[in-house]
Amino acid sequence: MIQALVTAATAEARPQDAIVRRPIKQKRDWAKWGLAIYFVLFLVFLYAPMILMGILSFQGPYGQLTFPFKGPMGLDWWRALIDENLPTYHAADIRIAAKNSLYLSLAAGAMVAFLSFTLSMAFRRRWRLRSDVAGFYLIMLALMTPGYLLAVGTQLFWAKLGWDTSIWKTALEAAVVWGIPFGFLVMIAVWNRYEKGVEEAARDLGADKKRTFREVTLPLVWTGIFGAFLFGFTLAWNDYDRTILFQNAATDTLPLTIGGFTFTGAIRPDLYALGTATTLFSLFVIALLLVVAGIRMRFAGRGAVHRVEEELGVAEELHVSETPEREAT
């Protein structure tokens, strides 16, 4: 009887038992797609001038400064950068300038890396003392002083003392002053995520101060130092405002040479080729940074303190590294 009741009850289709399958309304995030389109437009805004410049540099010998593209396509303007035998072209100047620029930027990178590392070592305790705040403002001042004014001041001071100014003696240093705040901020970001305990552990295991510094501290922060180097390098590589006053044909850097062509009206598509080449070189340097950081990440594994994301300050969470095995030796 009970059985019959149960079967009767289940046989009867009750309306509330009916399973209604409605498609789940996945709310599409329209704001996200709108912003994505805006982001692409933004990239076009950022990159368009350079891309147009690059395209125009591949014009044939009849090429002009502006559109339309005058064919046939050719590498003539690029060859003009290298071939010194072509009359009325600046290949010789460009070669010297590129060499100067390279040496100058390497020196600037090394100086920025050294100075911002040592400065950050001094300030890696918390900002607390009044002298710390003064130091912080000094570094911010280096960031905010207009480059051209700094160059004027340096030139005046050196002239007054009767010293010779040159790219190496003054322009390099002005570029380094501009690079220090960037390198310093990179280093501060690294120290903020640095576990000081590993140094104490090393000391407890019997390493003296020098050895702790060499075998524990440096290996953990060297990507930061390299980042500071690259900042110094690219800022000097691209600098114009700080070097223009120390112009001298024999020691001109690439930006000065480019500026010289522009302002004297000697603009031809070879300038575009030169601009494209220096831009590509800069992009190559960044790619290098990413590759090095990537290799470092792979070697260091998941637990490393110095992943790129962390140095960029966007890490999800901090993975504090285990004490490196090396200390155990």
Next chain:
Amino acid sequence: MSSSSGGERQQLDIEELERAEEVIEQKPPKAEAALARQEQGEKGGGWLTAAWAAPGLLFLAFYLIVPLVFIVLVSFWTYQTGAKFGFVTDWTFENYSQVFQDRVYWDNMWSSFYRSLIAVFASLLFGFPIAYFLALKVNTLRNQIALFIIALAPFWTSSLTRSIAWTFPLTGREGAINKLGDMLGLWSPDDPLIEPLSATSVTIAMVQLYILFMVTPLFFTLSQVDRTAIEAARDLGGNWWRTFREVILPQVMPGVVIGSIFVFVLTMGEYGTVRLVGGNAVTSVGTIVNSQVELAVQYPQGAASAVLLVGALIVGVFVITRFSNLREDL
């Protein structure tokens, strides 16, 4: 009875626990002293700190402070034709009074200031959605970093080259924008959308050159905003605008302030871009100083103009920092 004894035991446990915690929190006296020494930098620590700081501070003192101080000194010295470097070290206010009376200088200062202000607001307006998209709408960290680096890459290239690329192929009379407008029949090269060698062109070029200095701090502060806080605000019934104003905005204010300072200072002191993109039609304080120093060899007057520019920069930065207490918020 049994319940009260249980309560007693519990209380005892708590007391014991508290005592244990106190013991745990107490550090060995030696270690504490060492920590205190380390933290206060006494006993050798101070010397070590000074040794670390010395190279950088000495460098900055010699190559940053001394030149700046020297500019101030020169601005009070007397201009004299025929003297070495065109000035003698007699104190005077003549340079400042000349600059103060120079209408051209003030017009320049004002137009530079006005351009910088527009550049700051334009960078904020156009840069904020970018930072917002990267920090809050892109899901994985890997994608965030990749897109951020793609957006950041132009910063590493020469602003001079970018100015050239901006001037001739894009906005020149025969540039791509005019060609496009001509093709679509919207504007003709005789009546261009962006007048080449004009203040408008310079301002847009500056936004293009420096907007990344706004996007970067915004991105960093926005990516530290707790996403769950935003969701909580939504769940509690806040609409988009209210969530934005009351949850997101207070947290990104330091980023807004830092970005504004960057863009303001960099555009105000700009020299190369103005000279290139603006041609001779647009002047800034930088080009004025340049013409006084390089062409007229009027060092004292150029120095006075420069000092006034730095003064304007300091006032501007001071006003901007009123919007957020930076050193505490960071």
